[in-house]
Amino acid sequence: MNKGSLLSLDRLVVTYGAVRAVRDLSFAISPGECFGLVGESGSGKSTALRAIAGLAPIASGNVMLAGQTLMGPRDLHFHRRVQMVFQDPYGSLHPRQTIERQLMEPLRIQRFPDRPDRVRGVIRRVGLPESFLYRYPHQLSGGQRQRVAIARALLMEPDVLLLDEPTSALDVSVQAEILNLLMDLREERVLTYLLVSHDFGVIGTMCDRLLVMRHGLAVEEMSNADLRAGRATSAYARQLLEASRGYHPEALADVG
Amino acid sequence: MSEATATTLWGRIRSDVPASSREARLTRLYFGWRRLARSSAALAGLAIIALLLLLAIFAPFIAPFDPYAQELSAQLRPPSTINLFGTDEFGRDVFSRVIYGSRYTLYIVVLVAVIAAPIGLIIGAASGFLGGWVDTVFMRLTDIALAFPRLILALAFVTAFGPGLNNAILAIAVTGWPPYVRIARAETLSIRKSDYIAAIQLMGASRLRIILFHIIPLCFPSLLVRATLDMAGVILIAAGLGFLGLGAQPPSAEWGVMLSNGKDYLLSGWWVATFPGIAIFLVSMGFNLLGDGLRDVLDPRQED
Amino acid sequence: MQDSPLVEIEDLRVTFKERSGSFDAVRGVSFSMGREKLGIVGESGSGKSLTGKALLGLVPGNAVVTAKKLAFDGHDILAATPREMRKLRGRRIGLVMQDPKYCLNPVKTVGYQIAESCKLASRVSSADAKVRVLETLRAVQINDPERVARAYPHELSGGMAQRVMMAMMVIGEPDLLIADEPTSALDVTVQLEVLALLDRLIAARGMGLIFISHDLRLVSQFCDRIVVMYAGRIVETLPAKDLSQATHAYTRGLLNCLPSLDRAAGTRLPTLQREAGWRT
Numbered sequence A: 001m002n003k004g005s006l007l008s009l010d011r012l013v014v015t016y017g018a019v020r021a022v023r024d025l026s027f028a029i030s031p032g033e034c035f036g037l038v039g040e041s042g043s044g045k046s047t048a049l050r051a052i053a054g055l056a057p058i059a060s061g062n063v064m065l066a067g068q069t070l071m072g073p074r075d076l077h078f079h080r081r082v083q084m085v086f087q088d089p090y091g092s093l094h095p096r097q098t099i100e101r102q103l104m105e106p107l108r109i110q111r112f113p114d115r116p117d118r119v120r121g122v123i124r125r126v127g128l129p130e131s132f133l134y135r136y137p138h139q140l141s142g143g144q145r146q147r148v149a150i151a152r153a154l155l156m157e158p159d160v161l162l163l164d165e166p167t168s169a170l171d172v173s174v175q176a177e178i179l180n181l182l183m184d185l186r187e188e189r190v191l192t193y194l195l196v197s198h199d200f201g202v203i204g205t206m207c208d209r210l211l212v213m214r215h216g217l218a219v220e221e222m223s224n225a226d227l228r229a230g231r232a233t234s235a236y237a238r239q240l241l242e243a244s245r246g247y248h249p250e251a252l253a254d255v256g
Numbered sequence B: 001m002s003e004a005t006a007t008t009l010w011g012r013i014r015s016d017v018p019a020s021s022r023e024a025r026l027t028r029l030y031f032g033w034r035r036l037a038r039s040s041a042a043l044a045g046l047a048i049i050a051l052l053l054l055l056a057i058f059a060p061f062i063a064p065f066d067p068y069a070q071e072l073s074a075q076l077r078p079p080s081t082i083n084l085f086g087t088d089e090f091g092r093d094v095f096s097r098v099i100y101g102s103r104y105t106l107y108i109v110v111l112v113a114v115i116a117a118p119i120g121l122i123i124g125a126a127s128g129f130l131g132g133w134v135d136t137v138f139m140r141l142t143d144i145a146l147a148f149p150r151l152i153l154a155l156a157f158v159t160a161f162g163p164g165l166n167n168a169i170l171a172i173a174v175t176g177w178p179p180y181v182r183i184a185r186a187e188t189l190s191i192r193k194s195d196y197i198a199a200i201q202l203m204g205a206s207r208l209r210i211i212l213f214h215i216i217p218l219c220f221p222s223l224l225v226r227a228t229l230d231m232a233g234v235i236l237i238a239a240g241l242g243f244l245g246l247g248a249q250p251p252s253a254e255w256g257v258m259l260s261n262g263k264d265y266l267l268s269g270w271w272v273a274t275f276p277g278i279a280i281f282l283v284s285m286g287f288n289l290l291g292d293g294l295r296d297v298l299d300p301r302q303e304d
Numbered sequence C: 001m002q003d004s005p006l007v008e009i010e011d012l013r014v015t016f017k018e019r020s021g022s023f024d025a026v027r028g029v030s031f032s033m034g035r036e037k038l039g040i041v042g043e044s045g046s047g048k049s050l051t052g053k054a055l056l057g058l059v060p061g062n063a064v065v066t067a068k069k070l071a072f073d074g075h076d077i078l079a080a081t082p083r084e085m086r087k088l089r090g091r092r093i094g095l096v097m098q099d100p101k102y103c104l105n106p107v108k109t110v111g112y113q114i115a116e117s118c119k120l121a122s123r124v125s126s127a128d129a130k131v132r133v134l135e136t137l138r139a140v141q142i143n144d145p146e147r148v149a150r151a152y153p154h155e156l157s158g159g160m161a162q163r164v165m166m167a168m169m170v171i172g173e174p175d176l177l178i179a180d181e182p183t184s185a186l187d188v189t190v191q192l193e194v195l196a197l198l199d200r201l202i203a204a205r206g207m208g209l210i211f212i213s214h215d216l217r218l219v220s221q222f223c224d225r226i227v228v229m230y231a232g233r234i235v236e237t238l239p240a241k242d243l244s245q246a247t248h249a250y251t252r253g254l255l256n257c258l259p260s261l262d263r264a265a266g267t268r269l270p271t272l273q274r275e276a277g278w279r280t
């Protein structure tokens, strides 16, 4: 893979028993880039992100961070550099801990100084009032939980953020705020994003390049300009672009 | 948010608008307590156990007589205003002995709970979370331990190490941990694949930290319920061992021992055996009621 | 279909806790609907999910629900006994929850769980239920229904779990389906297929649908009517096709925030200046 890339996958295969969730996936992301993953539901996008984070069993292939192949359990340094926002806002918060405690935990593990200030700062940055720190997850709405999860990932000040549909549980006004925050941070700190989304509007706003996936395989890599111009070479990518224009019952027959 | 802020701590707790994590925990406790208080059976159980606690602490002040003082001139007196529960074959006051007996019962219950539940919790959580050979080894051990009937195992243990209260407690504790392992492991299995555990792993938490701070607190409620319900059985087994002469030894004012002595006088002095029997029954029922109530309160599905 | 409305809500309030700190999550929501497709959009935390849950009597234990009227097909929900509610829930009203994975039982296969809800709704044999399960899974665009039916919830992708939940609710063919962000994790082609399935059910069975979503464009194309919520209140109700001509400042602000391919990449999206006046 090319030398300058920060994060790259090389012929990654992930299997769960007989299920091949990711069959052959390669891409390389350079520092400061935002790379989009789109594709069919169940095509292995989340699994690819989990594999990078060391949370999915890699059957073969490599994950490389800054030129080094990652193998086995990840170390503390890796967790400092790479963070992830999970797809499901309901599943990714501990049900019996207050929000404050859950945000403190990563800071404690990584021995950050002035923890309370950081926690309060980050909860405000994602647009939640400080009183939410003392709530339990079941007292928050879906979008509020997702913002807590985003806050938790930002706390560690990582270089690479793996974002698994970070805004699909948010209404468009909050989504705009979060996307703006992500764009600001990217400029401030040269953050690198790997972003999964089903919304071509989001991908088009955020990403420099994107990869279309289906059945655990890469279908096509496109640039942002390609996306805007609707230049897709593969049939599946064309179909996706077509479908993203919206719901027209009459037109549905040709989509399927 | 249109949250009027309550100013006092109590106000904030009652209105569920905590201002710190500690207050949030207190708030949870408060609402848990309110749910518990809604069930009169659970409250009755709690009252019985609170009474047991008070009796054990203040026994010297409550008991009218020395439980060990023999008064051979006053053998087998029936209940009266002086000897509320009558006297036994050595003229000892049964009421005082029953009150002092609560100390033994509490001692047994606390020690068994302190030994068996944590062992089971840690082994179960570790084997569920770590899986692999750790899981296999622990589960086989647990299966073996579970295959023996509990009372028989305790009997064998006491016979091997000699009768006595402490050995009896050890025997009960040692035979009592396997169910806790099962519960903790089952809970752990259902949560270890969840995203929040993955998220904590991704923060760089060690496995020990995850098990101790993130998994065990989740197993704790079901374990507490089980332990409370188990205590009823523990009391019965302890009394049974005492009855068979393998637990506490005469002249201890242990309820099982008193029951065993009293059985010889059932016809001439029914009260000697009856009152310790009622005490055993009441306390074990108290634990059962409280356990049922706790199960309703701690069932996580009720909260959402 | 102009006879008695399927759902009537008048002045619905959901309040958390008593005394000084009481917090109204839903503050006087009223609407009624027949057998139509009603979309609900609105701010995160504005009480959309709670409104849906209130209709099923499923609000969290520490919440108090009050309403002048809360009725489903003539049944008063507030007065219904737990037993009547259970009957309504399984057979006549379906709720696709926002958190599908959390609602599924983690230790039972999803095929078993769908079959259970099928049996609850209509008396069918286990064998028939199994066939229906596979059919329904296929209808929600799951490619390999046999494998998915045998899978446990944690083995599903986010979008699969959403579709499983959807299958579980439509298999009972309810009269009213409340779908809380049911397609947020689906890719666009699958999303369209699932919507088409709902459309077919509505046409065939005269089902009513409450569709909670953040996807403004989708809602405007798919639904008949849209309710816009902000901070626990309805700020605007309008026919779906007129969404682009919305008059309320909040709705207009929302439309303005939509990320679109017409904007240059990397430009900041316009955000909403929330005004205190919208709350009242």
Ligand SMILES: Nc1ncnc2c1ncn2[C@@H]1O[C@H](COP(=O)(O)OP(=O)(O)OP(=O)(O)O)[C@@H](O)[C@H]1O
Binding pocket: A016, A019, A020, A021, A040, A041, A042, A043, A044, A045, A046, A047, A048, A087, C154, C155, C156, C157, C158, C159, C160, C185, C186, C187
């Ligand atoms: N723990 C697991 N055990 C078995 N199979 C799994 C597991 N996790 C994922 N899979 C399977 O792997 C495939 C890919 O799942 P993944 O979650 O990566 O999809 P996705 O692209 O993120 O889809 P979505 O957009 O719906 O979230 C699915 O078919 C899923 O059933």
Ligand SMILES: Nc1ncnc2c1ncn2[C@@H]1O[C@H](COP(=O)(O)OP(=O)(O)OP(=O)(O)O)[C@@H](O)[C@H]1O
Binding pocket: A138, A139, A140, A141, A142, A143, A144, A169, A171, C016, C025, C043, C044, C045, C046, C047, C048, C049, C050, C051, C060, C062, C098
């Ligand atoms: N158990 C609870 N205790 C206290 N407040 C709660 C509880 N459940 C929900 N809330 C609050 O009620 C409000 C409405 O919640 P609801 O889940 O209906 O929002 P929503 O409109 O569905 O938002 P989203 O789009 O983010 O899912 C939120 O502000 C939330 O914080």
Ligand SMILES: [Mg+2]
Binding pocket: A045, A046, A047, A087, A164, C157, C158, C159
């Ligand atoms: Mg996914």
Ligand SMILES: [Mg+2]
Binding pocket: A141, A142, A143, C048, C049, C050, C098, C180
């Ligand atoms: Mg919601």
